[in-house]
Amino acid sequence: MAGGPGDPIVVDGGRSELAVLWAGLPAVGAAAGWVLAATADWLAELRWIPMRGLFRLIDRLPDHTALLAAVAVGVLGGLVVAAVGTAERVVVTVGPERVRLRRRGSDREVPRRDVHTAYVDGKDLVLLAADGAELARERTDLSADRLRDAFRGHGWRWADADPHRDAYRRWVPDLPGLPPAADALLRARQRALEADKGGEARELRGELARCGVVVRDDGRRQYWRLTRSGGEDATSPEPEGGGR
Structure with missing residues (x-):
């Protein structure tokens, strides 16, 4: 409140x-x-x-x-x-200058200056940078309406859906257009998804983020898109949180 x-x-x-x-x-x-x-x-x-x-x-x-x-x-x-x-349980605290994400004893703050857009993707709260990279993806059962009202209440930019949804492509092995090493990471992540290894899948999501690749799941199918850096910026922020 x-x-x-x-x-x-x-x-x-x-x-x-x-x-x-x-x-x-x-x-x-x-x-x-x-x-x-x-x-x-x-x-x-x-x-x-x-x-x-x-x-x-x-x-x-x-x-x-x-x-x-x-x-x-x-x-x-x-x-x-x-x-x-x-x-x-996830606790999201939205202030004028930062958002705080707390779960399982972990506590992370993301400054407002880094966040271009916030939205809910299924059951994930997602924070996007200006180049389209994911700053955070947190799995939560919290009401999307309450999250929207909290962010908008402090003037944050909120989207009712993923603004990059049309940019995703279904991943299949050896698909052209991916940065170097991304295909191997997606192969390893596919094996982790099929084995229900959520922790490994989250870790590999972070590795893909460093390659400039954003990945989202539909069941055990992976969809990917590139950030504006197109994989050239090896320091792309790593998303954290409960999403796989």
Whole structure:
């Protein structure tokens, strides 16, 4: 919330998101545990169901013990998921001179003078430089409308869609027009996407950025475009964040 015209505007999931994580998920886990304990004898008789041995073990326990154990495990599982969800929360703070992106203990600020345009691409908040390079790409479930209002509230340039969307081309091996080494990086990144190695895919996105190549994903298909430097500027900014 903004306290005044010059105050930073914070966009996050708010208290309701925390309530869902820390109260809702353990409650769902407890209910699931109760259902499993109550139906363990029936589930243990199904030949096709996985973990039949676990259900047989639960069925052998006294009813109250099985119920308490299953509910406790469900609550614990809900708390674990809540902790992971809390760590993955993104907080975006937009001020008159800079934007701050915070996730998983990482904290990054991008000066306004470096940002030409901000927009949301699917579930990614993207900050673009004047030459079309990505300064940041952060995966988030935050409302696009709230992000738009926060940036526009301080006079930042906001686009309702990727201003370079028509410039992307589908990547296929040995496609002409790419800077040196970019094709090899895209091959390696394709393998990372197919193996669900999100960290490696993000690292390779940064390597491509240094070559002057911006990449976006549609499922496991890669699309690319060049920045205005066309790969000649080896110091192109590296995008950071949760996007692959």
